[in-house]
Amino acid sequence: MFVVKTYPEFSWSLSRHYTLTECKRRYAYQYYVSHNGWLKDAPPEARHAYRLKNITNLEMFFGSIVHETIKKAIDYYLQTNKLPEEITLREYIRKRLNNGFLDSTRRKEQWFKHPNKTTMFHEIYYKETNQLPTEKVEKITHRLQVAMQHFLSSQTVHELKTQSIDIKEAEKFRVLRIGQLKVYVVLDLLYYDRSKNHWVIVDWKTGKRSEEDLYQLALYVLYLMNAYSIPHHQDIVIRNEYLLEGDVAEQQIDEVTLEKVQELIGTSVDWMYSLLEDPSQNQPLPLEEFPKTDNKNTCRFCNFYELCYS
Template identity: 50%
Template sequence: MRRFPELSWSLSRHKTMLTCLRKYAYDYYVSHNGWLSGGDSLSRQAYRLKKITNLEMHFGSIVHDLIYQIIQNVLYDKEIPSQESVVDEVRHYLNKGFIESIRKEHLWNNRPKHYTMLHEIYYSQTNTLPEAKTKKITDRLHTTVKNFFASQSFADVLNKENMRFIESEKFRFMKVDGIKIFVVMDLVYKDLQQGRWVIVDWKTGKSSDEDRNQLALYALYLQQKYAIESLDEIIIRNEYLLEGTHVEHQLTTHDLVNVQRLYQISMEQMKNYLLDSNQNQPLPIDQFPMQDNPRICAHCNYQELCFPSGS
């Protein structure tokens, strides 16, 4: 147990800092030790709110977990579920999350890591989800599962005799100047016929300009861990399950320089909000400015901390 968290870096942490510094403080500092029963009330509240998810994120998490399990089944010669059974499984977990949100808030309050709380339920204080959102997720469900089974990467998994699989959905990190940079790679394997490494990232939402940067960071990690001499040996691939397409990038040294530069600039900004950099002790919470865009605030987990009732 540490008084202050360890300073680390990830692309998601960087994006949070750019989106809202107050949320950044709650996510990475105030919520620290909030999982301990003896923690102070603010850290416990912040940790609880940090664990709130929304319907789109919950859907994406479920799909990622099931894809991981399907791939494990293939690699260990277990039965591969049908598309219909996977759709039913996703629907089951979506319904489970909804039921937990409306009926088990008392359990979530005490063990937020083990129960689901949907943002749409928590802050609306109703027992219904927006009809437009549920329709969108229902439409995505069938499309996403169908496109996964038809994807290039799943075809490669099925051709496992010619592939060497490394890791899937595991937390990994590399160190730069003593600071951990976390990466979570969905799927990594080496195509033994082509002699090239393939890094796959499953996307259940729309494409983003940040996708290439994310995979460049993964490639940097892979290159360091396995002493890969040439970037020509690495393919990075985004599988867009909503659209049924995939995009492959052949990275250049310029891509890696860009992501390293991004890390350096980002880390300098993060250190500006430290009172003691040796301990990673943050400045007081009021030194982390709040977001002034109501649209961003409307989707934030920390509304009740930033805008307590009656204030």
């Protein structure tokens, strides 16, 4: 049964760590002020922060829809032994994009009341316009044209058709426990390849190729070793499928990186605890103890901009 708590449960994730590194005020709004903001009797600032927390941008929204669509396609294949046609997948994504645009421009009142069930684009909310930037629309249109083509021709889909793999998990939050600490990890797809006797973690990439965050990959490996009692990290392959370029890259994480990410977690948790009034309750210090960043360029893209500068 759901129980309303005054303060949220403490947990750790790499995104939480990076949020704190980027701006303490944003961290406070994201993880504390917005807590319980979905309740009708929540304080106005909590409701306001919760609404802003649910704002997305066009690239993030597109990425989330592509991941959702791929999961549906793989589920369908496991049930029918067939993959949907490219045009079917592309049209599903197009409809979801259009619906997000309509939410943001014609259903603002619904978003105000139910921000977790309605889409609001950062580009529309903060520009106070009903139009998305032309360059962004063109970029997403191109990605829509190529993403599903590259998914269907990907190495992962090829291996799926060989019938030599056992899919374990797809698109859900996982919890890695380090002592009493909950560490959240999200894997796109996880399977065991019987023909090669190794585990494969698949990460679908919907943006341009960039320098990979080794700590994020190390968290994937730590989770897998813990959840499936895998003794050797050498038995785990991490595969990035770049849906924009149609390329694939595989790598393995070494022991040194695994140790470093665990050290990072410990240091980061200590830092987060130093911002708590009462660690046993996860009660934060007063908001003024969470200063704003000096990087005004970062502020322009922050969901909580109007709480800081309105």
